[in-house]
Amino acid sequence: MSEPVLVVGVDGSAGALTALRWAAGAARERGRGLRLVHALPDLPGPYPRSDPVHEQLLEVAAEEGVRMLADAVREVPAEVRVETALRPERPAEALLDESHRAAMVVLGTPFLRPLGRILLGSVSVALAAHARCPVILVRPHAGDDEPPAEGPVVVGVDGTPASEEAIAIAFEEASWRRARLIALHCRPGVRGKAPTAAAEELLAERLAGWPEKYPDVVVDRVVRPGRPAERLLDLADRAQLLVVGSRGFGGLALGSTSQTLMSSALCPVVVARAPAK
Incomplete structure (x- = not known):
């Protein structure tokens, strides 16, 4: 084949x-x-x-x-x-x-x-x-004619196995692009509060094994309170690629977070989809 x-x-x-x-x-x-x-x-x-x-x-x-x-x-x-x-x-x-x-x-x-x-x-x-x-x-950044070729790859990570495909794509893309990877997990809470140990542990669990598979990729683990779409859009302004799952952050067939990012992110957006079995 x-x-x-x-x-x-x-x-x-x-x-x-x-x-x-x-x-x-x-x-x-x-x-x-x-x-x-x-x-x-x-x-x-x-x-x-x-x-x-x-x-x-x-x-x-x-x-x-x-x-x-x-x-x-x-x-x-x-x-x-x-x-x-x-x-x-x-x-x-x-x-x-x-x-x-x-x-x-x-x-x-x-x-x-x-x-x-x-x-x-x-x-x-x-x-x-x-x-x-x-x-x-x-799509390019605002005011640019071409999509960005510099900056980190950003991936949104939630607490479900559905984000595993997004993580896999993000590591692969970061490796190809020789770019830093920012893995963001958002937890419900009040803006400005320190992240909880449980949220940091969840992010570490979701990323487990991937740094060993891609030792060339430098990973920044970021846990923030607030809505995922808002936080990811902030990072997209300086990113060359944003990776999100098509489900998760609520479990819809096409989640509201994914739709918001597809509409508003100022960089190319990858919607992770698993290949046919």
Whole structure:
């Protein structure tokens, strides 16, 4: 079986181009291939018989998709293996299917809105909740054109086994990037109070074994009171990557903390998803 590749959603937008460049850099450093995927727009179909106008619209959409993919290929360094796919399904359906065979799915995001948030689309939400591999939403720091290449990797750690996948991804990414890793655990309580011994012990338990597996990664263990989303957003402003679980911090299918970070973090966000068994 061939090694899983990085799958990138291509739609011709500036956000998708930023994500493509980020993914191409990651693929080059790690010796992985890229698979660029464009899903055809969902055109209303005629009923009950085929309509020549509808068929023409489909042909135009396919031609535009082929052009987008060709333009995207030109952005990929020559040493990176690249393949393309023009898929007839809706974007979420196509990328969810691609996630079964991918190392990760990389998506672009719109620029931040005036209130410091982006409007998450249905594709991002669907993949973050249901993909069979990690999903990365790529965006730069405020005022920058490209995502950050310096700073720590930050991971949110809660008290459930669900955060184990996030921890694994965070250590791997920190090792690849030669970056410091900040592991944050938030406990309920009043802001400003000292962390409890129990909270520090829980964080140590969740991280047990990982420093030995990645001896090159320097880990800062941080326990803070307050809401996880607020604390993680503070750290994301200076990070090159933020890793969170799709569940945890409340146990929802896509937790409120994860959604807040996907909308507001000023760095690329990895939503940890376990690969298909």
